[in-house]
Amino acid sequence: MTVESGGFEARQREREWFHGLTVPPGSWTVLRVDGRGFSKFTEARFEKPFDPRFSECMVEAAKALMADFAAPYVYTESDEISILLDPAADLFGRGVEKLVSISAGIASAAFTHAAGVPAHFDGRVWLGTTADDVVDYFSWRQADATRCALNGWCYWILRKAGKSAREAGDVLDGASIPEKNELLYAHGVNFTEVPAWQRRGVGLYWESYERTGFDPVREIEVPATRRRVRVERELPMKDEYRVFVGELLQPIGSGSRRTV
Structure with missing residues (x-):
């Protein structure tokens, strides 16, 4: 048998077990990328609990993903970054391996470029059947943002007050949300006044705007509609956020059942 044999090549390709796995046509798909080992990575390079410089790097990575995947919402x-795909999208033949690996690669490259230091992301894919599922997904991630922000603020308040990592963890273990808020308040922090982007995350979506163009044929200025990415750092929360996401979904995936 020679390496050039067609049968040999076919057998090798058969061993690429998940290469044929695809996202079902018409499904609502979200790609989520997460920083790999970012706890230590960020502690060594950024202010805690939140650093605007780190947030800007994440937004730059989100913009790159939005552009490459033509995502209606990120x-x-x-x-972490969640990238919503249009249900009609047929990127890479909807291949799961391609979608996951390329999204992680773009995030790693864009963040590294923005931060000036190597960083790595991993990826996964989420599937929904209706627009309601998508609203649930982004509500879930925003709730996670709020939980993580509260825990992060409490943890780093304690660390900066002299507690060790273990001691800070022990204080927070089993503490209720009111108790965590009281802890912050005792250290001069009102969690409700913490910047919204820390508590609710950041949303990116396309918006239309008018600008003046020039018609070379008629040699006159004419109004033109363009698209640009809007970075929203003042997202609504809870039910208002669900409405916000639902409204973004209305122009896309019109064939999917929607009851939001």
């Missing part, structure tokens, strides 16, 4: 909180 959401980022902490060290």
Whole structure:
């Protein structure tokens, strides 16, 4: 048998077990990328609990993903980014391996470029059948953002007050939300006044705007509609956020059942 044999090549390709796995046509798909080992990575390079420089790097990575995947909505909180795909999208033949690996690669490259130091992301894929599922997904991630923000603020308040990592963890273990808020208040922090992007995450979506163009044929200025990415750091929360996401979904996936 020679390496050039067609049968040999076919058998090798058969061993690429998940290469044929695809996202079902018409499904609502979200790609989520997460920073790999970012707890230590960020502690060594950024202010805690939140650093605007880190957030800007995450937003730059989110913009790159939004452009490459033509995503109608991207959401980022902490060290994760969720990229919503249009149900009609047929990127890479909807291949799961391609979608997951390329999204992680783009995030790694874009964040590294923005931060100036190597960083790595891993990826996963989420599937929904209706627009309601998508609203549930982004509500879930925003709730996670709020939980992580509260825990992060409490943990780093304690660390900066002299507690060790273990001691800070012991204080927070089993503490209720009111108790955590009281802890912050005792150290001069009102959690409800913490910047919204820390508590609710950051959303990116396309918006239309008018600008003046020039018609070379008629040699006159004419109004033109363009698209640009809007970075929203003042997202609504809870039910209002669900409505916000639902409204973003209305122009896309019109064939999917929607009851939001």
